[in-house]
Amino acid sequence: MILSRAGNTTLRTLLGLVVFATLIFLIAPMVFVAALSFGNSRWMAFPPPSWTFRWYGQLFANEAWLAAFWASLRIGVYVVVCCMALAVPASFGLVRSRFLGKAAVDTFLSSPLFVPVIIIAIALYILMLNLGLVGSEVAFVIAHTVVALPFAMLMVTNALKGFDESIEKAAMICGASRLRAIMLVTLPSISQGLFSGALFAFVISWDEVVLSMFMAGPRMQTLPVKMWSMVRADISPEIAAVATIMLASTTILVTIAYALMPSARRAL
Amino acid sequence: MRKANLLNGALLLPALVFLLLFFAAPLLQLFGRSVSGPDGFNTFVKLISTEVFRAILLNTIETGLSVTVTTLLIAFPIAWFLVICGERLSKLIFGIIIVSMWTSLLARLFSLSLLYKNTGPVNQLLLSMGLISAPLPMMNNSVGVLIGMFYTMLPFMVLPIYNTMSKIDPALMQAASVCGASNATIFWRVMLPLCLPGISTGCIIVFVTSMGYFIVPSVLGGAHDLMLAQFIVEQTQQFLNWAAGTAAAIYLLILTLIIYVVYTMLIGVATKREGKP
Numbered sequence: 001m002i003l004s005r006a007g008n009t010t011l012r013t014l015l016g017l018v019v020f021a022t023l024i025f026l027i028a029p030m031v032f033v034a035a036l037s038f039g040n041s042r043w044m045a046f047p048p049p050s051w052t053f054r055w056y057g058q059l060f061a062n063e064a065w066l067a068a069f070w071a072s073l074r075i076g077v078y079v080v081v082c083c084m085a086l087a088v089p090a091s092f093g094l095v096r097s098r099f100l101g102k103a104a105v106d107t108f109l110s111s112p113l114f115v116p117v118i119i120i121a122i123a124l125y126i127l128m129l130n131l132g133l134v135g136s137e138v139a140f141v142i143a144h145t146v147v148a149l150p151f152a153m154l155m156v157t158n159a160l161k162g163f164d165e166s167i168e169k170a171a172m173i174c175g176a177s178r179l180r181a182i183m184l185v186t187l188p189s190i191s192q193g194l195f196s197g198a199l200f201a202f203v204i205s206w207d208e209v210v211l212s213m214f215m216a217g218p219r220m221q222t223l224p225v226k227m228w229s230m231v232r233a234d235i236s237p238e239i240a241a242v243a244t245i246m247l248a249s250t251t252i253l254v255t256i257a258y259a260l261m262p263s264a265r266r267a268l
Numbered sequence: 269m270r271k272a273n274l275l276n277g278a279l280l281l282p283a284l285v286f287l288l289l290f291f292a293a294p295l296l297q298l299f300g301r302s303v304s305g306p307d308g309f310n311t312f313v314k315l316i317s318t319e320v321f322r323a324i325l326l327n328t329i330e331t332g333l334s335v336t337v338t339t340l341l342i343a344f345p346i347a348w349f350l351v352i353c354g355e356r357l358s359k360l361i362f363g364i365i366i367v368s369m370w371t372s373l374l375a376r377l378f379s380l381s382l383l384y385k386n387t388g389p390v391n392q393l394l395l396s397m398g399l400i401s402a403p404l405p406m407m408n409n410s411v412g413v414l415i416g417m418f419y420t421m422l423p424f425m426v427l428p429i430y431n432t433m434s435k436i437d438p439a440l441m442q443a444a445s446v447c448g449a450s451n452a453t454i455f456w457r458v459m460l461p462l463c464l465p466g467i468s469t470g471c472i473i474v475f476v477t478s479m480g481y482f483i484v485p486s487v488l489g490g491a492h493d494l495m496l497a498q499f500i501v502e503q504t505q506q507f508l509n510w511a512a513g514t515a516a517a518i519y520l521l522i523l524t525l526i527i528y529v530v531y532t533m534l535i536g537v538a539t540k541r542e543g544k545p
Contacts, residue, residue: 002451003441090279093278108287119295122513122514123297149283200370235382247375247376251370
C-alpha cells in the first residue's frame with residue numbers, strides 16, 4: 001500500500017533516496033565549515049593540507065571578537081529573563097481565563113511570527129533612533145524579545161495545557177496560598193517546558209542577524225553582526241572558526257531544548 | 269470564580285503592553301513615516317511607477333514562487349518517507365531536520381557560499397568526474413538564492429505536510445484499492461487531496477518568508493537582481509531615503525497580509541464545503 005509500512009519496496013527505496021540525498025545536502029555545509037576552521041590553509045584550501053587550532057587561537061586573542069562574544073551572551077541572558085517574565089504570566093492568562101476576544105489576543109501575541117523580520121527591524125530602528133537608543137544593549141534586548149516572545153509563549157502554554165490543574169487545587173486545599181501553590185507545585189512540574197522555552201529564546205537572540213544589524217552601533221556589536229560585516233569584507237579562516245562555534249553552540253542548545261520539549265512534533 | 273478569571277486575564281497585560289509599545293506602535297509609526305515625506309501618499313505611487321522598483325517587486329515574487337515549488341517537490345517525498353519508514357528512523361530524521369532549522373543561519377550560508385562557488389569542492393568534484401566541462405555558476409546569482417532559501421525553508425514545508433499525511437487513515441487507501449483503483453489513481457484521487465491542507469500551509473509559510481528574506485539574497489545572490497528586503501535596507505541605511513525605504517516596507521507588509529487573508533478565506537471555503545463546523 002502506498003501509505004503504510006507494509007509492501008511496496010520500490011516506493012520506499014525511491015523516497016528513501018530523496019531523503020538520504022537531502023540529509024547530506026543539509027549536513028555537508030556544517031561539516032565542511034568545521035573542517036575549514038581546523039585546516040592549516042590561509043586560503044581555506046579543501047581538503048586542508050594539515051590541521052591546526054591556530055584560527056581559534058587568533059580569535060580568542062582578538063579583543064573585538066571577544067567583546068562581541070560577551071555582548072551576545074549578556075544580551076541573550078537578558079532576552080531570556082524578559083521573555084520568561086512576560087511569557088509565564090501571559091500563558092497562565094491564556095490557558096486559565098475565558099473572555100470575549102481571547103482568540104484575538106492570542107493571535108496578536110503570536111503575530112510577530114507572521115510579519116517579515118525586515119519590517120519589524122525597520123520599524124524598531126525608527127523607534128530606537130527617536131529614543132536615541134540605537135547602539136545600546138537595551139535596543140538589542142527589546143528587539144530580540146519581540147521576536148522570541150511568541151516561541152517562549154508557545155512552549156510555556158503547551159506545558160501548562162498538559163498540567164493537571166487539580167494538583168494545584170489540592171495544594172491550595174491543603175492550606176497553601178495560590179501564589180505558593182503555583183511557585184511550589186505548578187512551576188516545578190512544568191519546568192521542562194519552561195527550560196526549553198528559555199533555551200529557544202536564547203538561541204533566537206544568539207543567532208539574530210537582521211534586527212541586530214539595525215540595532216548595532218560602532219561600539220556595540222553581537223557575534224552575528226560582526227560575522228556579517230566580516231563575511232562581506234574579507235573571507236578568512238577566522239570566520240570559519242566563528243561559524244563553527246556558532247553552529248556547535250546552537251546545535252547543542254537546540255538539541256537539549258528539543259529533547260525537553262513536551263510533545264515535540266505538535267509544537268513546531 | 270469570576271474574580272479568579274479576571275485576575276488570570278490581567279496576567280496577559282504585561283505581554284500585551286510590551287507588544288503594543290514595541291511591535292504594534294512601531295509598525296504604525298512606520299506607516300506614518302512613509303507618508304510624512306514631501307510627497308505624502310504620492311510616495312507609494314511614485315515608487316511603484318519606477319521601473320527599478322517594479323523589477324525588484326517582480327523578482328521578489330518570482331523568487332518566492334520558485335522557492336515554494338522547489339521546496340514542495342522535495343519536501344513531499346520526505347514527509348511521505350517519514351510516514352511509512354517506522355518510528356525510530358523517522359525520529360532520527362526529524363531530529364536532524366528540526367535541529368538544522370535552528371542552527372546558526374549565517375554560519376550555514378557562509379559555508380554554502382564556499383561550498384558551491386566556482387572554485388568550490390562541489391564544482392571541482394563535478395569537473396573531475398567529467399560531468400561538466402566548465403564550473404557551474406551556482407553562487408552570486410539566482411541559483412545561489414534558490415539553493416540558500418531551499419536550505420533554510422525545507423523544514424517549514426516538511427512539518428505541515430507530515431502533520432496532515434500522518435493523520436490520513438491508511439484504510440481509505442485500502443478501500444480504494446479493494447474497489448479496483450490502481451496505485452496511481454489512489455495517489456492522485458485519494459492521497460494527494462487529503463494532503464492539501466498541509467501542502468497549502470507549507471506553501472504559504474515558505475512563500476511569505478522567502479519574499480521577506482534579507483540575509484539569503486545578500487550573501488548568496490547577485491548584485492543585479494535585488495529583492496525587496498535588500499531594497500529596503502539599501503534605501504534606509506545607504507541612501508537615507510526614508511520615504512522610499514519605508515514605503516517599500518509597507519508594500520511588503522501589504523503583500524504579506526493579502527496572502528494571509530486570501531489563504532484564511534480559502535481555508536474557510538474549503539471547510540464549509542466539506543460540511544465541517
